[in-house]
Amino acid sequence: MKDFNVGIIGTGLIASVMAETLNGLKDKNVKNYAVASRTLAKAEIFADKYGIEKAYGSYIELIQDKDIDLIYIAVPHSEHYRVAKLCIENKKNVLCEKPFTVNADETKDLLALAKENKVLITEAIWTRYMPSRKLINDVIASGIIGQVHSIQANLGYPLKDVKRMISPELAGGALLDVGVYTVNFALMVFGNDLKDIFAKAVMSDKGVDLTDSITLTWNDGKMAVLHASMMTPTDRSGFIYGEKGYICVTNINNPEAIKVYDIEHNLIKEVEIPKQVTGYEYEVLSSQKAINQNELECEEMPHKETIFVMEILDKIRNQWNMKYPFEK
Structure with a gap:
């Protein structure tokens, strides 16, 4: 071959x-x-x-x-x-x-x-390509945590001294680098039938976002509360909450563990993630x-998914009046 x-x-x-x-x-x-x-x-x-x-x-x-x-x-x-x-x-x-x-x-x-x-x-x-994506959705589809209603997810790294992160001319900021993962995490679980997007950010003196808070709501009443930062490390966890329990994903950026808890917070299932190169x-x-x-x-x-995510990121930046110097 x-x-x-x-x-x-x-x-x-x-x-x-x-x-x-x-x-x-x-x-x-x-x-x-x-x-x-x-x-x-x-x-x-x-x-x-x-x-x-x-x-x-x-x-x-x-x-x-x-x-x-x-x-x-x-x-x-x-x-x-x-x-x-x-x-x-x-x-x-x-x-x-x-x-x-x-x-x-x-x-x-x-x-x-x-x-x-x-x-x-x-x-x-x-x-989007990792086996963990299907593993998470299979747990939800099994009904073990019942009807799902909300998500919490965060991702943060201490990147404030990295030139490309703090430079407007290099399209810096937390949103495009780490916030994008939290948005994708939510969409992979709840789909694209969004109703509202509400976002706030702490901005640098150069005009890029340092720490973000993003709330997404769906037309069927679901909600995701997302946090992203280039100032500090976070625990990188994602939680998917259902009526009978919840799923905890360790490291939404590269899932290391998928654990399922019941309504009393007892660990009832652990999903093995395949070994990988990187x-x-x-x-x-x-x-x-x-x-x-x-x-x-x-x-x-x-392609339609890539466009949809980018449109969300555009709407978030518009709420912050955040524009890069090379944008029209």
């Missing part, structure tokens, strides 16, 4: 995790084939570290490599649209880190362009499968 060659654009922390992941997928014919940075020196250091065959000193050189099957984009949020567009224009399949773009207009433009060029593009929000492998394998089947999107994160 022919190797499935992946090229990585970017050499930061997330790119490093993807490189480790690809090296762990050799039995799937997935090859950690190429990496690009803005300087050749950085790309070569990264390539040496992870055993990558080719290193490029510009993004366009990697994009134009005819042997690449999929390009993984791991650059700052503000660059997602530009780099993904370059990939599409060169007929390259794209796995783009979350947030897919900075706003819904950019998202719709990219998706339309990808369809026109007949290439796959999908958002690398890993929680958790990034699921989005790569889904992309590989879709490409092999000539699909233009992945079933785990269809």
Whole structure:
């Protein structure tokens, strides 16, 4: 079977995790084939570290490599649209880190362009592809906690000293980096029939959100109360509350445990989560499968879902009057 060659654009922390992941997928014919940075020196250091065959000193050189099957984009949020567009224009399949773009207009433009060029593009929000997503929904569907009514979820890391997080020009802030996971967590459980969105934020002196409080309500009366922060670590837990008990998910960003409690708070069930390379492998394998089947999107994160999430993030930022300097 022919190797499935992946090229990585970017050499930061997330790119490093993807490189480790690809090296762990050799039995799937997935090859950690190429990496690009803005300087050749950085790309070569990264390539040496992870055993990558080719290193490029510009993004366009990697994009134009005819042997690449999929390009993984791991650059700052503000660059997602530009780099993904370059990939599409060169007929390259794209796995783009979350947030897919900075706003819904950019998202719709990219998706339309990808369809026109007949290439796959999908958002690398890993929680959408993980087996844990189905495991959680299977517990709910079993009826063990009864009718579900509400969700609480939080995600926070001490990131206030990370340049891309605090810079408006790089589309910084907690919402697009960590808040997006809390929103996706709620949507994966309750669906998209939203009624209202209410959000508040503590803003930095540069105009990006530091700590967020987001409340979503659904037309059937369900509610999610979400917290995100770039100032402090949080316990990263997600709770799904039903009339007969509740589910506790440890680390909504990469579920480590799924525990079910009854109405008296007794632990009554624990769901085993499959072992994984890093958790990034699921989005790569889904992309590989879709490409092999000539699909233009992945079933785990269809384009309509990516647009819907981005529209929610836009509405939240609008409530804060938060606009990035490069936005129209």
